[in-house]
Amino acid sequence: MQEITTLDSFDWRLMAALQDDASLTNASLADQIGLSASQVSRRRQRLEETGIIKGYRALIDPDGIGLAVTVFIHVALDTHSRDNARRFRDLVRLTPAVLEAHALTGEADYLLKLVVRDLRELSELVNEVFLPHESVARVRSEIVLETLKQTSGLPLPAQARPRR
Numbered sequence: 001m002q003e004i005t006t007l008d009s010f011d012w013r014l015m016a017a018l019q020d021d022a023s024l025t026n027a028s029l030a031d032q033i034g035l036s037a038s039q040v041s042r043r044r045q046r047l048e049e050t051g052i053i054k055g056y057r058a059l060i061d062p063d064g065i066g067l068a069v070t071v072f073i074h075v076a077l078d079t080h081s082r083d084n085a086r087r088f089r090d091l092v093r094l095t096p097a098v099l100e101a102h103a104l105t106g107e108a109d110y111l112l113k114l115v116v117r118d119l120r121e122l123s124e125l126v127n128e129v130f131l132p133h134e135s136v137a138r139v140r141s142e143i144v145l146e147t148l149k150q151t152s153g154l155p156l157p158a159q160a161r162p163r164r
Contacts (some may be wrong), residue, residue, distance in 0.1 A: 010034070011047065013034075014040060015047065015160060016156050016160035016161060018044075019153040019154070021120070022057070023056075023071075024043070026040045032040075043132040059152075067115040068118060069117070069144075071122055072111060072114075073139055073141045075088070078134070085135075086108065087134060088109075088136065091130075092112065097114045098113070112144075122141065141155070152154075
């Protein structure tokens with residue numbers, strides 16, 4: 001079990017600022033949260049080393065690179081065994097279009113979020129990758145018509161708001 005890291009208001013503000021813009025320099029972060037750049041650097045390093053900050057990414061517009069269709073796929077496994085679940089997890093890891101995969105309670109065993117170029121690519125994934133796979137019994141897809149909200153930022157406490 002991971003040891004819980006004690007976080008103070010500066011840590012929270014640092015994480016909030018990085019969630020808003022991970023490209024900020026330590027000097028810019030220092031201005032926002034009220035610490036020196038060296039203190040920000042040490043805190044940032046500690047948050048990275050403890051795994052609280054898992055990494056940094058560029059947010060790329062899917063439409064801008066031709067990935068126009070977002071789809072959610074509900075998957076029911078053929079059998080419920082450790083080996084079958086492992087086979088399905090391996091399939092998910094090897095499928096680049098899968099952005100998220102969640103094990104569920106309820107009717108479906110997994111919920112996948114995918115982005116694809118078009119309906120033809122979706123059809124190929126469903127009919128040639130997921131349905132024929134030995135671990136899968138049923139697949140149900142739902143195509144997104146409009147995204148009302150999409151964020152990767154976590155809801156941090158009010159004390160996380162940086163000074164402006």
